[in-house]
Amino acid sequence: MLRAAEIAFEARYPDIDVRWIDMGGQNAYDRISTEKQNPQASVWWGGAGPTFSRAASEGLLDAYEPSWSSAADSSSRDPDHYWYATFLTPEVILFNTRTVAEGERPTDWDDLLAPEWEDRVIIRYPLASSTMRTIWGALIMRQSSEEDGYAWLARLDRNTKTYSADPTQLYLKIAREEGDITFWNMPDTYMQTETYGYPFGFIIPESGTPVLKDGIALIKNGPNPAAGRSFYEFVSSDSALVDQANRFFRIPARRDIPRELLPDWMVTTEIRPMPIDWDRLTSEISRWMQYWDENIKGRGAAWLAERGLD
Secondary structure, eight states: OHHHHHHHHHHHOTTOOOOOOOOOHHHHHHHHHHTTTSOOOSEEEEEEHHHHHHHHHTTOEEOOOOTTGGGSOGGGBOTTSSOEEEEEEEEEEEEETTTSOGGGOOSSGGGGGSGGGTTTEEEEOGGGOHHHHHHHHHHHHTSSSHHHHHHHHHHHHHHEEEEESSHHHHHHHHHTTSOOEEEEEHHHHHHHHHTTOOOEEEEOOTTOBOEEEEEEEEETTOSOHHHHHHHHHHHTSHHHHHHHHHHHOOEEOOTTSOGGGSOHHHHHOOOOBOOOOHHHHHHHHHHHHHHIIIIITTOHHHHHHHTTOO
16 A cells, blocks of 8 residues: 555655655654654654554644544544544454354454463564554453453463564464464455455454554654645545555545445444543553563463462
């Protein structure tokens, strides 16, 4: 999708050369934060809303109200226009259709804690991914207390065979049957299946799922602000969003895109959003992730045993 956007934009603006740095949303935030005194990029496109909100609170973004702002739901943008959502990204349970029989497939998050999933779960390493960090935060807040949330993640870790470094490795490990099941997002699951032929299916958890607001923003003091604004408008235009939906399985966040122009699965799939306190997630997620990484990752069984938990 990035390459297609580059080609189309440069055809419209031949004097501008688009150069990508492709990385996870959390890694993008880390780089923008590190380069705060000397920004190297003008646009940040892709990543979960809480990560954009954190960047806005730290003065890393420039406010910009796009021409289509009236079509954005209040939950799909920063109140002061520091970022807007381009896509809605529901999270799902992804599985290998060859190795997970129809009668064995889970229906909700808690099913993955059962003993039969031991050494069959593969997880994208959460610290580098704003998507996975948001899932982890949502699963913690889903429990009655923070400690219960850590216990839930420890039980999942007990069943986890490995943590993959990036999405490509995750797809390959599941496709090669090194593991059978994971958490990922619905649009990418469709794309990997329809475009690349991977044997993937998915379940939308019965109790509800996080629906991420995948954002775009201008970087404060970026080197090419005018070109950045042009690119922002170009990739978030109604025609671009329809193209991204049909070619790249991205669900538009804008409310004014005619449903008849979108793929059938996009308008007929029932999605049950999980209620999430996004402000709390934004403020707490770094602390939660640090604790998980230092105390639970790779030692979930020991963490539970130390507390007398099963």
